[in-house]
Amino acid sequence: MSIDPIEFRHLAMPHTERGMVVGLFGGSFNPPHHGHALVAEIALRRLKLDQLWWMVTPGNPLKSTSGLAPLSKRLALSEEMAADPRIKVTAFEKQLGTSYTAKTLDYVKARNHDVHFVWIMGADNLKNFHHWQRWHHIASTFPIAVIDRPGATLSYLSSKMARTFDYARIDESDAGTLWKRKAPAWTFIHGPRSPLSSTALREAGNA
Numbered sequence: 001m002s003i004d005p006i007e008f009r010h011l012a013m014p015h016t017e018r019g020m021v022v023g024l025f026g027g028s029f030n031p032p033h034h035g036h037a038l039v040a041e042i043a044l045r046r047l048k049l050d051q052l053w054w055m056v057t058p059g060n061p062l063k064s065t066s067g068l069a070p071l072s073k074r075l076a077l078s079e080e081m082a083a084d085p086r087i088k089v090t091a092f093e094k095q096l097g098t099s100y101t102a103k104t105l106d107y108v109k110a111r112n113h114d115v116h117f118v119w120i121m122g123a124d125n126l127k128n129f130h131h132w133q134r135w136h137h138i139a140s141t142f143p144i145a146v147i148d149r150p151g152a153t154l155s156y157l158s159s160k161m162a163r164t165f166d167y168a169r170i171d172e173s174d175a176g177t178l179w180k181r182k183a184p185a186w187t188f189i190h191g192p193r194s195p196l197s198s199t200a201l202r203e204a205g206n207a
């Protein structure tokens, strides 16, 4: 079976240089939207990132794959959405053969010495983070930045992850230093919010 050329171009892990600060932004991007672009922009600025990897997952392990557009389509649309040259759209998890973040982070860490990584996710994912495979391990691998999202603003108070790692939360005014903290360390970033979601776009027939 031949591999789609768009998919093929995105299978390698992006290149890094020693000392870089890199944000890892995983998602289904089914389809990508301006809410994702806003998260990327906020993360680049507030976390003082050199790069942001826009990691298009083969499939979120907690979501049904019915209605999931082909990886090549989600990659092509992500490239259109991610205009900043510091953003690297990638599907290296496909090559790695996993959708589990714990495994991905172990792989990234083992292959990028002297590079500083921060895991980035929207506040809705903070709410169900304790259902992710080896979530304690994820939180102990890289610092985590949670970006506010309508409907999930108070998750930093109520979620199991927030309560478990309360001792490791830093104030968002220090978000620019998150990358140099030893995990577990995390912050919740407030700022401009977007009400957009892929679900709403699919339901409106825009996907």
Ligand SMILES: Nc1ncnc2c1ncn2[C@@H]1O[C@H](COP(=O)(O)OP(=O)(O)OP(=O)(O)O)[C@@H](O)[C@H]1O
Pocket (backbone or CB within 6 Å): 026, 027, 028, 029, 030, 035, 036, 039, 120, 121, 122, 123, 124, 125, 147, 148, 149, 150, 193, 194, 195, 196, 197, 198, 199, 200
């Ligand atoms: N509007 C938004 N504001 C903040 N974070 C967001 C927003 N939309 C998506 N995210 C975050 O971006 C990442 C990728 O999200 P995803 O691709 O699942 O989009 P989604 O809109 O949440 O999709 P769906 O509606 O299909 O669940 C996740 O960490 C999610 O929390």
Ligand SMILES: O=C(O)c1ccc[n+]([C@@H]2O[C@H](COP(=O)([O-])O)[C@@H](O)[C@H]2O)c1
Pocket (backbone or CB within 6 Å): 025, 026, 027, 028, 029, 055, 057, 059, 060, 061, 062, 063, 099, 100, 101, 102, 125, 131, 132, 133
């Ligand atoms: O590792 C897990 O158990 C796990 C469970 C749910 C989601 N994730 C990852 O979290 C990222 C966000 O997923 P999504 O679908 O909310 O965009 C994406 O990279 C998923 O692979 C990972």
